[in-house]
Every structure is written in structure tokens, then in C-alpha cells.
Amino acid sequence: MTISKSPLPSIENNMLFSILTKEEKILLNQTSSVFIFGKNDAIYEPGHNANKAYTITKGSVKVTIHSEKKDIIKYMVRPGILFGESFLTGELLRRDYAYAMEENTEIIELDAQTLITISSKNFAFAQSLLHFLGDRLRYTEHQLERVVLKDSKSRILEYLHQMGMEQGRLVGTETLVKHNMTHQDIADVTGTSRQMVTAVLNQLKRENILYFNRKKILFRDLNTLPQAS
Numbered sequence: 001m002t003i004s005k006s007p008l009p010s011i012e013n014n015m016l017f018s019i020l021t022k023e024e025k026i027l028l029n030q031t032s033s034v035f036i037f038g039k040n041d042a043i044y045e046p047g048h049n050a051n052k053a054y055t056i057t058k059g060s061v062k063v064t065i066h067s068e069k070k071d072i073i074k075y076m077v078r079p080g081i082l083f084g085e086s087f088l089t090g091e092l093l094r095r096d097y098a099y100a101m102e103e104n105t106e107i108i109e110l111d112a113q114t115l116i117t118i119s120s121k122n123f124a125f126a127q128s129l130l131h132f133l134g135d136r137l138r139y140t141e142h143q144l145e146r147v148v149l150k151d152s153k154s155r156i157l158e159y160l161h162q163m164g165m166e167q168g169r170l171v172g173t174e175t176l177v178k179h180n181m182t183h184q185d186i187a188d189v190t191g192t193s194r195q196m197v198t199a200v201l202n203q204l205k206r207e208n209i210l211y212f213n214r215k216k217i218l219f220r221d222l223n224t225l226p227q228a229s
Contacts, residue, residue: 014055014080016132019124028118031111037100043107044084048094051112054084059105060180064097064188071097073189075139076181078167082132087112089133101180152192156200157225159190160210164222175219 017025034057037043043054043061054061061077074096077083084098100107119126146155168175183197190197204210209225211218219225 024118031114033109035107037105039103041100043098044094046094050087050091053110055108057106059102071188147191152196155190161225164219175222177217
């Protein structure tokens, strides 16, 4: 892990912080630092102080909890999204892990007390934080519903469709997703097994619904995916 003291332009461009005043942005920059992480480096672990929040400028992060047999991915984080925000709900110590998923993942570390101070004076920013927490809670509830109500294959198909909708780029009539997720990562985030993920992807490939390799998935027609047999 390395530290850079360069300016923090992503705070200026991040939608969550776009409603801050000029003075508030300056304060946030003064109390923030940029860190560069290697692939699989831990950003924080259980027991660490929950006195920071983070946002990504380059790369991606997975937030996980450990069970006896495997990791369970709570959610993935892409550039511009806040994570490590548990201090907003009163937690003093971390209860989960955050790992960089790519080499040279660039992360801005934000001071929690500074965010609290700003939100106490800027009602619009406080509302944005509440909306963000609400979205994170709804996502977690949806994940739980999927595990309880849907079988393994349905969960994998739904997650693949979600990847296409959120990360996909149209290439003609097809949808291209460039990613860094292993089959095990997809299994961890869907609560299934690596073998099941591999089987589903291979079946979809045989049926010409998608093409995949280690770095990309090309959906022939994203709309047909939820109905795949």
C-alpha cells in the first residue's frame, strides 16, 4: 500500500459531494488522503476503528464477512460509491472486511468526524447520506430475499442480469461487461457454489446467450437472460 498526497479531484466530481459548499469541499480535502492498494490487499478488517469512510477513484472493492467455510460478499463497490460508512449508524469498530479486487486500486480515505460535522450544517448533504444508507439497506434486504426465495440458478441469472444492466456497455445489439470477478466471487455474492456458477455460465455459453472469459462477459441479448432455461 502506498500513499499519495496529490489533490483529490474525485471529491469535486462525486455526486454525493457535489452539493457541498466550496468551503466544505476544502475542509473535506484537507482531512482526506489517497491510498493505492494491490490486488487482495485489506483496506480494513473486523476490530479496526470505524472512524473513516472510503470512496474509489480507480479499481473495485469487495466488502465481505467470513463464515466457517467461505467468504460471503455483502456488496461490491465501484468508483464513486461510498463504503465503510458504518460510523453513521453508531458503530465504533469494523465488523466486516474490505479488499481491493485489482492492482493499483485507488481509494480516498475520508475522515468520519469531518463528514459528521459537515452533515450537521448542510441539511441537503445529510439527506443525501440518509438516502445512501437507505439504498444500501434495500440492497441488503434484496440479497436476503434472493437467498431465501430463489434457487441457486435463479440467483446467478439475476446477478448476471444485474451486472449487465449496471456495468454493461452496448456493442451493437450486444452488451459487454468488463469485470474482474472470478467464478468464486460470483458464487460468494450469490450464496451459491463455484461449481454451480461454472455450470450455469457454460450452459449459457452453449446456448449462445452469452460469451465469457476471465475479463469480460458478452451478452448476446440481455433481455433473454432472466428467462434462460
